[in-house]
Amino acid sequence: MWPYPKIIAHRGGGTLAPENTLAALRCGLAHGFQAVEFDVMLAADGVPVLMHDAQLGRTIAGRGAISSLSSQELALRDAGAWFSAAFAGEPVPTLADVVAFCMAQRIWMNIEIKPAPGFEVATGAAVARLLRETIAVHGDQGLVPLLSSFSIDALLAARDIAPAIPRGWLCKAVPSAWRAQMLALDAVSLHVSHQHLTQAQVAAVHDAGYGVFCYTVNTPERARELLAWGVDAFCTDRLDLLGADFAA
Numbered sequence: 265m266w267p268y269p270k271i272i273a274h275r276g277g278g279t280l281a282p283e284n285t286l287a288a289l290r291c292g293l294a295h296g297f298q299a300v301e302f303d304v305m306l307a308a309d310g311v312p313v314l315m316h317d318a319q320l321g322r323t324i325a326g327r328g329a330i331s332s333l334s335s336q337e338l339a340l341r342d343a344g345a346w347f348s349a350a351f352a353g354e355p356v357p358t359l360a361d362v363v364a365f366c367m368a369q370r371i372w373m374n375i376e377i378k379p380a381p382g383f384e385v386a387t388g389a390a391v392a393r394l395l396r397e398t399i400a401v402h403g404d405q406g407l408v409p410l411l412s413s414f415s416i417d418a419l420l421a422a423r424d425i426a427p428a429i430p431r432g433w434l435c436k437a438v439p440s441a442w443r444a445q446m447l448a449l450d451a452v453s454l455h456v457s458h459q460h461l462t463q464a465q466v467a468a469v470h471d472a473g474y475g476v477f478c479y480t481v482n483t484p485e486r487a488r489e490l491l492a493w494g495v496d497a498f499c500t501d502r503l504d505l506l507g508a509d510f511a512a
Contacts, residue, residue, distance in 0.1 A: 265452070272300060274480050274500055282351050299371065299508070302314050304359050307334050311390075318381065324342065324356070377412070377415060388422040396429065412432035433449055437460035453477050455479065458490055466494050476494070483502075
């Protein structure tokens with residue numbers, strides 16, 4: 265049900281580097297993580313870029329929508345200075361650049377499709393199209409990523425473009441109609457907040473033949489409890505506390 269790594273670096277480097285940047289991926293790799301989670305949305309020119317927030321202001325200075333800037337304009341923005349002066353000048357990377365880096369370093373990817381409002385279908389399709397072409401070029405099935413999203417429309421669009429790339433459905437809590445939705449999405453895993461998960465729900469999802477992934481687990485005590493429940497994997501911000509080999 266879950267053939268992927270169990271401990272995954274959240275947004276690349278967790279609390280140790282500016283999120284969703286190549287610097288974060290290098291940081292995660294330096295801490296032994298060969299599995300990362302990151303967020304992707306579309307720039308104004310339709311190019312998928314790594315970004316969590318739909319608006320400027322938190323990780324990139326300024327005001328306005330990310331979707332109003334091209335990927336080239338975003339590449340010139342500073343995505344690292346908000347974190348610390350040591351990362352000043354870190355650019356917003358494209359998904360293509362990040363996929364190339366991860367494949368070269370043999371890093372497995374959980375790619376969260378994070379569409380700006382109104383761009384759900386376009387984002388899901390663009391991400392799936394890029395991955396389909398990249399995987400065909402590299403031909404390395406061991407590094408096929410897992411797509412996940414809160415957006416059902418984005419996941420359906422990704423399924424239509426690249427049905428062979430597996431999908432996970434993101435939810436804050438396990439909804440009552442999760443079985444029907446998982447079937448409709450042809451998903452392989454259910455991704456939920458660990459704060460809203462019960463042991464009985466883990467068992468039910470497993471009994472239905474799906475994997476269970478949790479976000480975002482940051483204490484060893486909670487991590488041990490979830491693993492004892494049978495949770496298949498989780499992402500963490502605390503790469504310093506929960507190493508890549510924690511589940512071992």
